[in-house]
Amino acid sequence: MNPGWKSEIKTSEINALMLEAAFEAAKITTSFFRKGIAVENKLLQGFDPVTEADTQAEAAIRTVINAYFPNHGISGEEMIDQQSDSPFNWVIDPIDGTRAFITGLPVWGTLIALTYKGTPIAGLMSQPHIGENFIAIQGETAELQRGETQTPLRTSQITQLDDARMFTTSPRIFLSAETGAAYDRLEAEVKLARYGLDCYGYAMLATGHGELVVEEGLKNVDIAAMIPLIEEAGGIVTTWSGKSAANGGQVIAAANKEIYEAALAYLQPLATD
DSSP states (O other): OOGGGGGTSOHHHHHHHHHHHHHHHHHHHHHHTTSOOOEEEOOSSSOOEEEHHHHHHHHHHHHHHHHHOTTSEEEESSSOOBOOSSSEEEEEEEEEOHHHHHTTOTTOEEEEEEEETTEEEEEEEEETTTTEEEEEETTSOOEEEETTEEEEOOOOOOOOGGGOEEEESOGGGOSSHHHHHHHHHHHTTSSEEEESOTHHHHHHHHTTSOSEEEEEEEOHHHHTTHHHHHHHTTOEEEETTSSOOTTOEEEEEESSHHHHHHHHHHHGGGOOO
16 A cells, blocks of 8 residues: 555546546547458467557547646556656556457446556546446545445455356466466366456445456566556455556456455465566
C-alpha cells in the first residue's frame, strides 16, 4: 500500500480521467469492432495481432491523460513510453484480447491503470460493446458501472478448490511443459475451467462469477489495471511466487485466501521470479 499518494492527487480526478479516456477509446474501438478490420502481425514467428483500432485508441487515451496530468509517465502496449520523473505512471492496453476483437467476440477490453512508485493504485477495464466499465481506486469501492447503474464488486466466498471456477486465456499460454503440466494438475482439481477470456476473466472473478485466473507470460499492460479491481473487491493477485504481479509474468488471481493458498500449492514450485 502507498497511502502517501492521496496527498498528491485527487481520487475524483483519477476517476474522471479513466472514464473519459475509456469513453474516447470506445468511440474508436466500437467503430472498428465486427467491421472486418485489417490485422498486422507484430511477430516474425507466431501470431501477435495489432489493428488500427489498437493504435488509434491508445493515442486517444494518451491525449486524455496528458490533458489532465502532462507531467505523468505513460506506458502503453502499442507506443513508446512517455518518460517522466513523476512517481505516477499510467499503464494502458487499448485492446486487451485483440484475438477476441478480430474474431467478433465481446470479451476484449480497454485497460487503464495508474501506478504510484510502481504499485497499481487505480484500474479500469472497459468493455464498450457490452456497455460495462469495471473501475476501482485503492482504498475505495470497486464498481461495475453499466449505464446509470453502479454495482459494488465482491469476489466469491467459495473456498473449496473442487467448487472453484477457473479462467485462463489458453492452456497454450504456459511457457514450458512443466508449467503447463502444473496448470493441468490444478485444472483437474477445480469444478470447471473456461478459456479465451483475456481481461474479461479477471473482471468476472472480481464480480464473483469465478474463483481463479492462472496465466503465464503476461506484460504489465495485461494485468496492472486488474490488480486494484480484484483487490478492492476482496481478492488476491500475485505472481506464482507470491510477489507483486504489477510487472506481469506468472500471475495468479484468486477470490479469497483459501482458494489462493490451495491453488498456489500447485504453482509455486514452478515459480521463476
